[in-house]
Amino acid sequence: MKNNKKAVSKPKPQASGHVPPPFKVSGITKLEQLNHWLGKRKYWVIGSLIFILAIIRISLFDTVANGPLYTMYSWQESDSNFFDEQARTLVAGDWLSSKPLHPFHGWHRDFATTYFKQHPEKLNQILAASPVRDTTFAQKQLWNEWYGGNTYHQEPLYAYMLAMLYAITGNGIYWMIVLQALVGIASGFLLWRITRRYFDDTVAAATGLLYALCGIVLFQETLILRTTWSVFFTLLTVLLFQRALDQRTKSAFFISGIAIGLAYLLQSFFILFLIGSISIYLAQERKMTMNFARNAALLFAGFFVMFLPVIFRNASVGAPLFSTSSTGAITFVATNVQNTNAVSRWQPEAAKCAEIMGATNGKFIPATIASVKTHSIGSFTSLLWNKVKTVINGSEWPNNENYYFYREVVPVLKWTFIDFYWIAALGIPGLLFALYARKKFPALYLGILLHLAIMIGFYVLGRLRAPLAVLMLPFASYCVVECLRFTQNGQKNTLIKIAVVAFCAYVFAYQFYPPNVNRLDTTDYNTLYETAFFDRVKNSAEAKNMSDALAAHSEFLTYEPEYIKSIKANQIIKIPSEIELLDYFANHHQIHSFLYEDSGNQAAAAKEMQKHNLMKSVVENSRRRASR
Numbered sequence: 117m118k119n120n121k122k123a124v125s126k127p128k129p130q131a132s133g134h135v136p137p138p139f140k141v142s143g144i145t146k147l148e149q150l151n152h153w154l155g156k157r158k159y160w161v162i163g164s165l166i167f168i169l170a171i172i173r174i175s176l177f178d179t180v181a182n183g184p185l186y187t188m189y190s191w192q193e194s195d196s197n198f199f200d201e202q203a204r205t206l207v208a209g210d211w212l213s214s215k216p217l218h219p220f221h222g223w224h225r226d227f228a229t230t231y232f233k234q235h236p237e238k239l240n241q242i243l244a245a246s247p248v249r250d251t252t253f254a255q256k257q258l259w260n261e262w263y264g265g266n267t268y269h270q271e272p273l274y275a276y277m278l279a280m281l282y283a284i285t286g287n288g289i290y291w292m293i294v295l296q297a298l299v300g301i302a303s304g305f306l307l308w309r310i311t312r313r314y315f316d317d318t319v320a321a322a323t324g325l326l327y328a329l330c331g332i333v334l335f336q337e338t339l340i341l342r343t344t345w346s347v348f349f350t351l352l353t354v355l356l357f358q359r360a361l362d363q364r365t366k367s368a369f370f371i372s373g374i375a376i377g378l379a380y381l382l383q384s385f386f387i388l389f390l391i392g393s394i395s396i397y398l399a400q401e402r403k404m405t406m407n408f409a410r411n412a413a414l415l416f417a418g419f420f421v422m423f424l425p426v427i428f429r430n431a432s433v434g435a436p437l438f439s440t441s442s443t444g445a446i447t448f449v450a451t452n453v454q455n456t457n458a459v460s461r462w463q464p465e466a467a468k469c470a471e472i473m474g475a476t477n478g479k480f481i482p483a484t485i486a487s488v489k490t491h492s493i494g495s496f497t498s499l500l501w502n503k504v505k506t507v508i509n510g511s512e513w514p515n516n517e518n519y520y521f522y523r524e525v526v527p528v529l530k531w532t533f534i535d536f537y538w539i540a541a542l543g544i545p546g547l548l549f550a551l552y553a554r555k556k557f558p559a560l561y562l563g564i565l566l567h568l569a570i571m572i573g574f575y576v577l578g579r580l581r582a583p584l585a586v587l588m589l590p591f592a593s594y595c596v597v598e599c600l601r602f603t604q605n606g607q608k609n610t611l612i613k614i615a616v617v618a619f620c621a622y623v624f625a626y627q628f629y630p631p632n633v634n635r636l637d638t639t640d641y642n643t644l645y646e647t648a649f650f651d652r653v654k655n656s657a658e659a660k661n662m663s664d665a666l667a668a669h670s671e672f673l674t675y676e677p678e679y680i681k682s683i684k685a686n687q688i689i690k691i692p693s694e695i696e697l698l699d700y701f702a703n704h705h706q707i708h709s710f711l712y713e714d715s716g717n718q719a720a721a722a723k724e725m726q727k728h729n730l731m732k733s734v735v736e737n738s739r740r741r742a743s744r
Contacts, residue, residue: 147318147601154317161317162308165324169304172328173297173337175528180338181293184648184671185525189289189340191643193221194516195270196340202269203278203288211279214433216260218269218442223464228255231470238474262478263442266435270443272426273381274342289340296337296344303344303586304328306351311590313358314557315597322593330539330589331532332512333582335522342382343579349379350563350583353386357393358559360415361400369411373418381422384440385570390419392562400558445483446473451575452499454490459499460506460513460576503572509628510537511635512578519578521640525675536581539588541625545617546591549598563587636677637693638700645672645704653711662715669708676701685730689738698738702731 154161180186189196198219205217232239232254242254249257263269281295282288304327312320327333336343356375360368376393379386394412401408430437449472450456450464457463468490476482488496512519512535523529554561567584574580595617602610649672656665679694680701689695709724 145601147597151316151318154321158312158317161321161324162305165304165308165321165328166301168325168328169301172334172528172532173300176334176338176526177293177297179526179528181290184644184675185338185522186289186293187647188643190647195219196516198269199275199278199340200289202275203282206275206279207282207288212429212433213268213272214266216263216265218256218259218263220256220259223462223466224259225252225255226466227464227470227473228258230466231258231474234467234471235474262446262473264436264439264478266433267430267439267442268426268435269441271381271384271440273378274345278340292340293338299344299348300334300337303348303351306348306355307586307589310351310355310358310560311593313355314560315590315594319590319593319597322597323590326534326589326593327586329532330534330585331523331529332519332535332578333586334532335519335526335529336517336579336582338522339517341516341579343582345382347583347586349375349382349386350567350587353379353389354559354563354587357389357562360411361397361558364407364411366411366414369414370418373415373420374422375418376415377419377422380419381426381440384444385566388566388569389562390415392566393559396558396562442478445476445478445480447574448480449473449483449487452484452487454495454499456499458575459502460511462515462575500572503576506576507568507571507581507584508540508624510535510540510625511628512536513576514635514637515577515579517579518635518637518640520635521637524636524677536578536585537625537629539585539592541621542592542595542617543588544591544624545620546593546595546598547588548616548620549613550591550594560587560590635693636697638697641675641697641700644675648672657711657714662711666708666711666715669704669711673701673704673708680731683731683734685733686737687734688741689734690742692742695735695738695742698731699735702728702735705731 188194189200191197201219202213202217206213232251238258239251239254242257243249243251246253246257277295278288278292281291285291304324307327308320308324311323333343333347336347353372353375356368356372360372362368372393373390376386376390379389393415397412397415398404398408426440427437429435430439446464446469449469450462451458453465453468453472455465457465472483472486476486491499506513514520519529519535550557564584564587567581567587571577571580571584599610599613599617602613649668652668653665653672656662656668677697680698683698689698705724705728709721709728712718712721712724
């Protein structure tokens with residue numbers, strides 16, 4: 117007898133072996149074929165991605181490590197310089213950091229001077245305890261008190277890693293940049309794995325390419341700052357916690373706790389990730405079970421294992437047992453007092469902030485309460501909303517570094533063009549498209565909320581936003597792929613999806629984009645000159661070796677911004693920062709003229725002085741026009 121039943125084919129397994137893409141459509145489209153193809157060639161994909169990431173970083177490293185930018189860390193007003201100082205102190209033998217070690221920058225001096233004017237009795241008290249000391253000593257002593265004495269200035273992990281590199285290689289700065297380049301590649305691999313776990317192979321490949329072209333993250337790898345490591349540990353904690361939620365094994369929760377503990381030693385706000393992790397796990401379990409109690413305890417145990425050495429160190433040197441950093445109070449105060457100027461730049465109000473620091477002796481919780489009390493409900497809400505808008509604004513707010521300056525002088529950064537404007541324009545609609553499947557992304561959403569909370573609670577900088585930018589890349593890629601997927605399948609809501617993207621691009625990116633604003637600053641160029649060229653020029657000139665002095669100064673002038681090299685008579689500059697930078701380089705052309713004159717080349721000296729005069733006339737005319 118003929119069997120009329122149709123054969124039922126078995127469903128094909130997912131090519132990539134992970135959670136299928138959230139949207140299911142009928143029929144096989146070219147996009148699905150691409151996803152299948154990529155899934156079968158995952159090792160080829162990740163190998164290609166690592167190769168691209170490595171080539172870009174080799175180019176970046178060659179430019180920075182073999183050029184004058186390498187010395188930028190030695191600027192004494194920077195966190196980079198203090199990390200180096202702290203590492204050198206550790207490797208010199210004081211591995212417990214047993215004496216107070218805190219930076220003393222210009223703004224520290226301003227705060228102390230202001231506070232002593234308001235409270236001369238405090239100055240007299242400090243000087244009376246050490247009568248042979250001067251006012252500078254008293255200012256440093258005041259900050260040592262506010263910073264908690266032997267409390268670590270900033271979380272210890274980065275400084276200890278740098279110290280270990282000094283101990284092993286003798287050149288911690290060079291090898292830290294090498295290590296950070298490798299960590300940047302590792303972060304790209306982690307991001308690909310995370311995206312593949314949450315979405316699919318197509319989105320993962322697209323995310324890898326976006327990460328490779330993300331210049332705002334890339335340039336951080338050349339700096340003696342923690343941003344590269346913060347990105348890495350953000351991705352690592354997200355991946356390992358999600359793995360723990362998937363497997364529900366004792367080892368997975370313990371390893372996740374270890375990762376969070378290491379991240380906490382890098383930046384203490386990762387304690388919020390631990391709290392959020394336990395909360396998400398409890399929400400999924402729905403009730404307190406023995407399994408929940410055991411796994412949560414293992415998560416905390418892994419964290420505590422990493423933190424235990426710090427407790428022993430603090431007990432040994434007399435610091436608060438559970439402290440990892442002394443900067444929380446002043447950072448919160450400076451960025452949260454009423455009418456603060458430090459939402460996206462470090463310009464704290466000395467009088468108001470110093471008074472709070474003195475009244476609370478730098479204790480975090482009292483200082484936090486005192487800062488909030490300077491507000492009405494309306495003014496504090498307005499402050500928080502301004503921070504939210506600043507987070508969305510794609511500008512890379514500089515602090516200790518300047519992305520726009522590095523992009524001006526490092527060739528590879530000119531074509532790694534992905535910045536936060538792009539990420540906001542695509543990532544925010546991607547988040548909206550994925551909201552219906554939000555329960556699939558708990559660890560990823562936790563990481564995003566963590567970094568949002570830190571910036572809204574404190575302040576917004578490009579380097580603080582870098583981990584958030586990386587976490588949004590999967591959603592940016594997902595947005596693009598979803599629009600292509602709906603287009604290929606002829607869905608009626610294709611135009612709606614594209615309209616959502618266009619609307620988000622306008623609201624969250626385009627209206628903030630300042631195409632005619634130059635964010636270069638004289639501070640960056642002066643720091644470059646002072647750290648890499650000044651001594652060479654000065655020593656050669658004093659030794660009457662004018663050819664070397666001219667060569668060194670000529671090399672510095674090659675870093676002039678393009679608009680200055682092409683400046684013309686009667687030209688009007690409208691942007692204030694460009695006017696000041698033009699004035700700065702005009703003075704350097706005068707210096708170059710003097711060097712030529714001392715070398716006996718009067719014709720070249722006259723030519724340089726002519727350039728100086730032209731630039732000065734443009735500066736004066738531009739200032740005059742701006743003051744009208």
